[in-house]
Amino acid sequence: MRQESIIMFETQVARWIQSYRQQCDMQVREIQRHQSAEWDFDGHRYHHKSGGFFSVVGATVFVDGRRQPCFDQPLIDQPEIGILGFLIRRTRGETEIMVQAKPEPGNVGLVQIAPTVQATRSNYMRLHRGKSTPFIDYFCGTRKSALLSDSLQSEQGTRFLSKFNRNVIAELPDDDEVSESSVLKWFSIQELLPLLGQDFQVNTDARSVLACGPWQRFASGNKPFGRWLGKGGLGEALIRSYETPEQSSASPTSEIVERLHRLQNTSQFVTLSLSLPELIDWEMTDKAIRPLNGTSLEVRQYAVDSTDREVNHWSQPLIASCIEGLAILFCQEKGGVLHFLFNCRAEIGFRECFEYGPTIQDLGDARFIMPSLGEKESELKDLLGRSTELFSSLQSDEGGRFFRCISRYSVHMLDKDEVIDLGQSLSWFTLRQIEFLVKQPGFFSNEARSLISMLLAYL
Numbered sequence: 001m002r003q004e005s006i007i008m009f010e011t012q013v014a015r016w017i018q019s020y021r022q023q024c025d026m027q028v029r030e031i032q033r034h035q036s037a038e039w040d041f042d043g044h045r046y047h048h049k050s051g052g053f054f055s056v057v058g059a060t061v062f063v064d065g066r067r068q069p070c071f072d073q074p075l076i077d078q079p080e081i082g083i084l085g086f087l088i089r090r091t092r093g094e095t096e097i098m099v100q101a102k103p104e105p106g107n108v109g110l111v112q113i114a115p116t117v118q119a120t121r122s123n124y125m126r127l128h129r130g131k132s133t134p135f136i137d138y139f140c141g142t143r144k145s146a147l148l149s150d151s152l153q154s155e156q157g158t159r160f161l162s163k164f165n166r167n168v169i170a171e172l173p174d175d176d177e178v179s180e181s182s183v184l185k186w187f188s189i190q191e192l193l194p195l196l197g198q199d200f201q202v203n204t205d206a207r208s209v210l211a212c213g214p215w216q217r218f219a220s221g222n223k224p225f226g227r228w229l230g231k232g233g234l235g236e237a238l239i240r241s242y243e244t245p246e247q248s249s250a251s252p253t254s255e256i257v258e259r260l261h262r263l264q265n266t267s268q269f270v271t272l273s274l275s276l277p278e279l280i281d282w283e284m285t286d287k288a289i290r291p292l293n294g295t296s297l298e299v300r301q302y303a304v305d306s307t308d309r310e311v312n313h314w315s316q317p318l319i320a321s322c323i324e325g326l327a328i329l330f331c332q333e334k335g336g337v338l339h340f341l342f343n344c345r346a347e348i349g350f351r352e353c354f355e356y357g358p359t360i361q362d363l364g365d366a367r368f369i370m371p372s373l374g375e376k377e378s379e380l381k382d383l384l385g386r387s388t389e390l391f392s393s394l395q396s397d398e399g400g401r402f403f404r405c406i407s408r409y410s411v412h413m414l415d416k417d418e419v420i421d422l423g424q425s426l427s428w429f430t431l432r433q434i435e436f437l438v439k440q441p442g443f444f445s446n447e448a449r450s451l452i453s454m455l456l457a458y459l
Helices: 012-023 189-197 204-211 233-243 253-265 371-382 431-437 446-458
Strands: 027-031 039-041 046-048 055-063 073-077 082-091 094-103 111-114 117-119 146-154 164-171 184-188 269-274 282-284 288-291 298-305 313-320 325-334 337-346 354-357 360-362 387-396 406-414 426-429
Touching (some): 012 094, 012 111, 164 204, 184 189, 189 204, 204 387, 233 337, 233 431, 253 354, 253 426, 325 446, 360 371, 387 446, 406 446, 431 446
Parallel strands (some): 082 164, 325 406
Antiparallel strands (some): 046 055, 055 269, 082 117, 282 288, 288 298, 325 360, 337 354, 387 406
């Protein structure tokens, strides 16, 4: 299948982000834990002295009532629900979106494209006693806007403990004027979408919000993937997948949903929080919380200086890993319609134990795969050598919690004659089904939503 070029020129938003990176004065340096005046260990968890923001706790897994210490690891505990939101408006017949050039200490390149508002409750309630969060009123109901999409979405289940954020697209009233600033600017959404397929341009929060947003409002002419009509190749396969009626899908939507709920309701494992010193094969030193078993995941402390954030100086822990992760989504034509293969994954930090994730996901370090599903993962990896890579990009995890944690996201096409045993965890989706189900809370994982966002580069 032919892959069409989706990026014909360097967009204005890409040039703007590059210019901002060159101007960014953020300085990040690793420090020892005792050098932080803002964070404290109370014998159980590592937390901010204000009681807000987040803490680092231990987590362990019990399967059939028996502890599985091989899965012990620290997790980020952040029970408050943050707001991730884009403002959009209609101008001269096209949709414009307000994007933020947001520097984060753990970002590759420091500055990446972020939602208009990307703030924890501690941030927008100004627990740090710093600057207020611009435009937060449009997402909290105190200023008039039309919420075109608004859903609770999970964070990474291998890194966070039952963490959710609001993902919101809010449209401004026609008579409302919002001024730009040096870090917040309006761009045509058609200039933003192609960047979803490029390395280190759009941060994970922005990718999640866009994947869950109103695709019709984002698309040129309000027809998702319509610009590829009659052009053949991958583009036309995408529009056919999007427009395919339910009865022509490989699996009914109800069956896809039931497959996930069945695994959630019959789950054999339970995650429990415990004190950091109770983690087996982990140690907590003044330098890091780190494993003794050879995996690369560590929790380190960093000091940050920047004139572009709510406060100019702070310190915080960040999760670091030197291993490049992998998230792969398989697709295949079934009955002449392009379908995408998602895998119900068990992860230690998921509130409901399972969510639909990539076909293949390998973070290279601490993770949790149900023993009954591990064999299926190995079989899927064997198919990589018989697949064709359609597109791929490198992305870093959210830089406010992770220090340059990088994964490669790829979409691979399987030959139409390749037969896959779906077992109890795999399901084929059309784009129409993806658009409907991605708005459901706790349905697609963070990694799955990043892969879905890459498809929107063709919107």
